[in-house]
Structure formats: C-alpha cells, structure tokens
Amino acid sequence: MTTTRDAYEAVIGLEVHTHLLTRSKLFCGCSTTFGAGPNENVCPVCMGMPGVLPVLNRRVVELAIRTGLAAHCTIAPYSIFDRKSYFYPDLPKGYQISQYETPICKGGYIDLPPTENGESRRVRLTRIHIEEDAGKNIHGESASLVDFNRSGVPLIEIVSEPDLRSAEDAGAYLRQLRAILRYVDASDGKMEEGSFRCDCNVSVRKRGATEYGVRTEIKNLNSFRFVEDAIEYEVDRQIAIVESGGKVAQETHLWDPARKETRPMRSKEYANDYRYFPEPDLPPLIVPAELIENVRASMPELPADRKARYVREGLTEYEAAVLLADRDVADYFEATLPGLKNRKAAANWVMTEVLRVARDSDKPFAEAVPPAAEVGALLRMVEAQKISLNAAKTAFAAMVKSGKGAEATIAELGLAQVSDESAIAAAIDKVLAAEPDKLAEYRAGRDKLFGFFVGAVMKAMGGKANPKVINDLLRAKLAG
Structure with a gap:
C-alpha cells in the first residue's frame, strides 16, 4: 500500500560554506587561527573602518581553484567581487564581499558512492565562489555581544543543483565533498569549529511532477546528523501542509536540535534584496591559464x-x-x-x-x-x-x-615467537608422554584430537611457539 510520504518526492539543494586553510584573512593580514580570545584577531580592514581598502589573499584564489578542479568545475579566467548588502550586528561593514554573477568556478559535479545495486549517482554543481565570513553573535541573558575574529575569514561557497532526493543522499554528498576538500588541503572540514557548515534548500512535489515546489531554506547546520534530521523533518512538515490544502511559505528556518524541528527565522530573501553590485574597491580577478595549470600539476x-x-x-x-x-x-x-x-x-x-x-x-x-x-x-x-x-x-x-x-x-x-624446532619438539614429546590414552585414540582414527595436542603444546610453551612449526613437527611425530 502506498503511503502519503511515498506519493511525494523531496527536492534538495545544498549550499556549503567552508573556511579555507590560510594563515591570514581574505583581505587583511589578521590571523585565522581558531580559538583566540574575543576580538583578538581583528584590524581596521576586517572591522570595516572608514578609509581602509581590501587586498586579496592570493592563497585563497589558489585553494578555490584546487577545489574547483577537484569538483570538475570550469575555472573562470575573469571574475569579479560583489557587495552583498544586509544589516546584522556581526557584519561590521554593513555588506559582505562575495561573488554573484561571475564566480571563480562554474558547473562541475560530485559523484556519490554507488547504491547497493551498483547504481551511480551524480550531483551537479552550480558554482563555487569566494566570499568573506561574518563575525559571531554571542547571546547572553542580559546582552548580546559580537566577536569579530571570524569576520573576514576566507570562505568558498559550494552551491549544488537541486539533484538530491533524500536526507541520506544529502549526507552522502556532504561526506564526499568534505573528503575532497580535506584531500586537496583546501579546508580542514571541522564542523565543530564552524569551518564546514551547510544551508539546505528543501521542497516537495508529487512524484512524476516536473515543477519544483516552494522551498524552505534551513540555515547553518554544522553536523551531518543535523542535516539529515532537519531534511527529514522539513519534508514531513511540507507534505503535511500540502495534504491539508495549505501552501508552503518561502521562508528561512533554523533547526532546533533539542526539539528536533525547524522554526521560522524570517521570510526568504531574493537576490535583489541584497542589492548586489560590483565591489568598487577590488579590481576584476584575472586568473591566468598558467596559474590554473600549475595548480592542476600540484593536485594530490x-x-x-x-x-x-x-x-x-x-x-x-x-x-x-x-x-x-x-x-x-x-x-x-x-x-x-x-x-x-x-x-x-x-x-x-x-x-x-x-x-x-x-x-x-x-x-x-x-x-x-x-x-x-x-x-x-x-x-x-x-x-x-x-x-x-x-x-x-x-x-x-x-x-x-x-x-x-x-x-x-x-x-x-617477552612476546617474541619461538621457532626453535628442538625446543618445540621437546615440548611435543612431553605432551605426548603425558597423554598416552589420547595418543592411542588419535592413532586409532580420532583425528579431532590433533587440535587438543596443538593447544597443549602451545600452553606448554607459554603461548609463544610458532604455530606452523608446532603443526609440522606434531604431524610427523603422531604419524611415527
């Protein structure tokens, strides 16, 4: 019997933000080391002070190219940085420097492990682009504080096409992607430190339908289990809404791991809400073909x-x-x-x-x-x-x-194995002499007693005798 869940299909796309393994931030020389005291790794540039100018970290570009090559992307010879404007306390400039229309990496794919029946699966990528991280809000009982250490730490955002159809596949994709990032030394992938986190875009549709449903974005998931649990919950929630005759709202949700449910955070923004425009303080990013080939030659x-x-x-x-x-x-x-x-x-x-x-x-x-x-x-x-x-x-x-x-x-x-044939032969002789009845039974055809004799000799030698030598010598003596 077909259940209500079976009548629907989940459509899932993932946006992964991962810190890059650089010693300094994207546009300044501040350290990216995790675990420093609040606001220790900051300067006028990453704090967005008036009159400062960003300077691009070359290593960030190289690591983005490494990731793009590993994910079969096309590396753009020309890309630009954009300002993405929004107003949160953890964003000191009031905008984030990112890439939008012209990312450094386009297309590509990640192959998932084959299914049990050997079926191959491929998740297409839309883009990989460079951007800076925001700071971190810390909420207390009487006040909310902001730690800007993370502000300006270099990220790449890896955006998939909506090719995933289950929470299990989403988990497999993330594990495969994290492994690739770690293998090419682009990121340490430490989810517990926030250096690998995921936003999930989830919608449902009737099986066989071609149009996408209204999607919900679930923000800042930092464990594989949270991603899988959040998707499972969200699919069930949306199916229940549709089945009851309602309409799914396009919203951004947060995952509550204690209650195991998603909760609305805000209505979903569109690209025009961010007022993207080219970053005037940075020139276009020109990636020479020679640089791409040098990176390709150094790939592990x-x-x-x-x-x-x-x-x-x-x-x-x-x-x-x-x-x-x-x-x-x-x-x-x-x-x-x-x-x-x-x-x-x-x-x-x-x-x-x-x-x-x-x-x-x-x-x-x-x-x-x-x-x-x-x-x-x-x-x-x-x-x-x-x-x-x-x-x-x-x-x-x-x-x-x-x-x-x-x-x-x-x-x-004193664990060295004894292979001395004379010592082992002497132990065999003692065991056989001590067990005349069992020796007679063995020679009368009770072959299973061979194992008993092997164990007795091994015990006599303190468990250190070479089993092969015991077997060879014992067979010869029992046959004699």
Whole structure:
C-alpha cells in the first residue's frame, strides 16, 4: 500500500560554506587561527573602518581553484567581487564581499558512492565562489555581544543543483565533498569549529511532477546528523501542509536540535534584496591559464582515484570506503605498508585495532594511535612469524599506553615467537608422554584430537611457539 510520504518526492539543494586553510584573512593580514580570545584577531580592514581598502589573499584564489578542479568545475579566467548588502550586528561593514554573477568556478559535479545495486549517482554543481565570513553573535541573558575574529575569514561557497532526493543522499554528498576538500588541503572540514557548515534548500512535489515546489531554506547546520534530521523533518512538515490544502511559505528556518524541528527565522530573501553590485574597491580577478595549470600539476590523488587504486590492489569496495572516509586514516594505512606483503592484513588491522583506539579516545587521531611506522613494524613481525597475531594485539595495546616502539615493546613483554624446532619438539614429546590414552585414540582414527595436542603444546610453551612449526613437527611425530 502506498503511503502519503511515498506519493511525494523531496527536492534538495545544498549550499556549503567552508573556511579555507590560510594563515591570514581574505583581505587583511589578521590571523585565522581558531580559538583566540574575543576580538583578538581583528584590524581596521576586517572591522570595516572608514578609509581602509581590501587586498586579496592570493592563497585563497589558489585553494578555490584546487577545489574547483577537484569538483570538475570550469575555472573562470575573469571574475569579479560583489557587495552583498544586509544589516546584522556581526557584519561590521554593513555588506559582505562575495561573488554573484561571475564566480571563480562554474558547473562541475560530485559523484556519490554507488547504491547497493551498483547504481551511480551524480550531483551537479552550480558554482563555487569566494566570499568573506561574518563575525559571531554571542547571546547572553542580559546582552548580546559580537566577536569579530571570524569576520573576514576566507570562505568558498559550494552551491549544488537541486539533484538530491533524500536526507541520506544529502549526507552522502556532504561526506564526499568534505573528503575532497580535506584531500586537496583546501579546508580542514571541522564542523565543530564552524569551518564546514551547510544551508539546505528543501521542497516537495508529487512524484512524476516536473515543477519544483516552494522551498524552505534551513540555515547553518554544522553536523551531518543535523542535516539529515532537519531534511527529514522539513519534508514531513511540507507534505503535511500540502495534504491539508495549505501552501508552503518561502521562508528561512533554523533547526532546533533539542526539539528536533525547524522554526521560522524570517521570510526568504531574493537576490535583489541584497542589492548586489560590483565591489568598487577590488579590481576584476584575472586568473591566468598558467596559474590554473600549475595548480592542476600540484593536485594530490583524489578520493575516487585512490579508492579505485585500493580496489585494484586487492581491497574490497567496503574496505576502501572505510579507509578513505578520513584522509588521516587513509594516509596512516599507506604509511604502514612499506615492507609488507599483505596489504589486506594491514587494512584489516587499521579498520579494527587502530580505529577502535581512535574512537575510544578524545584525542585527535594522530595523537590517539601509535605511529604508523611502528604499526607497520609490528605487522612485519607477524608476517615474518617472529610474533603471533595475538602477541601483536597485546603489544599494540601496550604501545597505545606507553608510546614505545614495536620492537622495544615485544622485547619488554617477552612476546617474541619461538621457532626453535628442538625446543618445540621437546615440548611435543612431553605432551605426548603425558597423554598416552589420547595418543592411542588419535592413532586409532580420532583425528579431532590433533587440535587438543596443538593447544597443549602451545600452553606448554607459554603461548609463544610458532604455530606452523608446532603443526609440522606434531604431524610427523603422531604419524611415527
């Protein structure tokens, strides 16, 4: 039976604002460092004082080009900056310097991971443009204050076409986009610090319809879960309005995570409300073809290309996706590989042991886990049968706590695997001599007792004997 929800289709477009990884702001030399005291990183330029002039940060242009190339955009050789006028306390000039009709990047697309049945999905981009961030309002019980540290921090806004049809797809798009930004070193993507945030444009229409419904914009969502929850709520809200005979108002909403609902903030502005006009204090931005090619030549391997390489080298699609979800994890995995024959074993170790430690820690990934080179050394010892897999896990847990290297930890804990055939043969002889009845049963055809003998020998050797040597010598002695 078709439900009311099934009769409708969501139409979703996303606008992502992300801080760029620069040391200084877009039009002045103030620091972009997060976490400074209120209004420490400010100057007359980013405070909008009379008579000051903006000077464009070249690094911002390079990072915008890197992002555009990674997203398959056309890089505009000529673009201009515009003034976007609106009046909020956190906007000291009374306008924001942005780009409107002539952005630096046009078109492009982001490919989402294939569906379970292998269906490919592509989200088209409208544009990527450069703009400056506003300050931050801080509301107290008796007053509202403004911290202008963020004012003038360089942003790019990445605007998608309304190609998304579900909250789940929106989340997948954002994760893919964030991964690309981190891989090309354009942004750190730290949503908890506000350096990657999203506005959602959501509307609904009857399935099969071609015209778009009236959309609601949900502002400043700073977590994937909030984006997905807000879209789910908004789709249900709009369907309920339409089903009851009402009309959806074109509004801007805020998401209330405590109540899990969107609330109207204001009526939706149109472009003419912002009175866009070319910024008179900045010349047109001319991007030489040589600069574009230099940036292209410096581009790193992108997530999609890296994933394809991992699969070619023997990992599954799932394993590659888990490792590539975070650039730090993928880089860590690759740093464990020198000298290893079994890439899959390294992938499994990182996905289980390393990620478990990282999840359980409140430290950044690089500080929470042992150095990748030491984990690689540990895995090489397993591969060379110098230690057992269980011994490696014991050593890894100790390394997390002590910060010591693999070899030092193995030596300190006495975990080195014994492969001396004479020592293992002596242990086998003692076990067989102590179990004459079971030995007779085995030789009478009870083959399952082989595992019992292996366990007894391993126990006799303190768990340090090489399993392969035990198996080989034990089979020979039982056959004798």
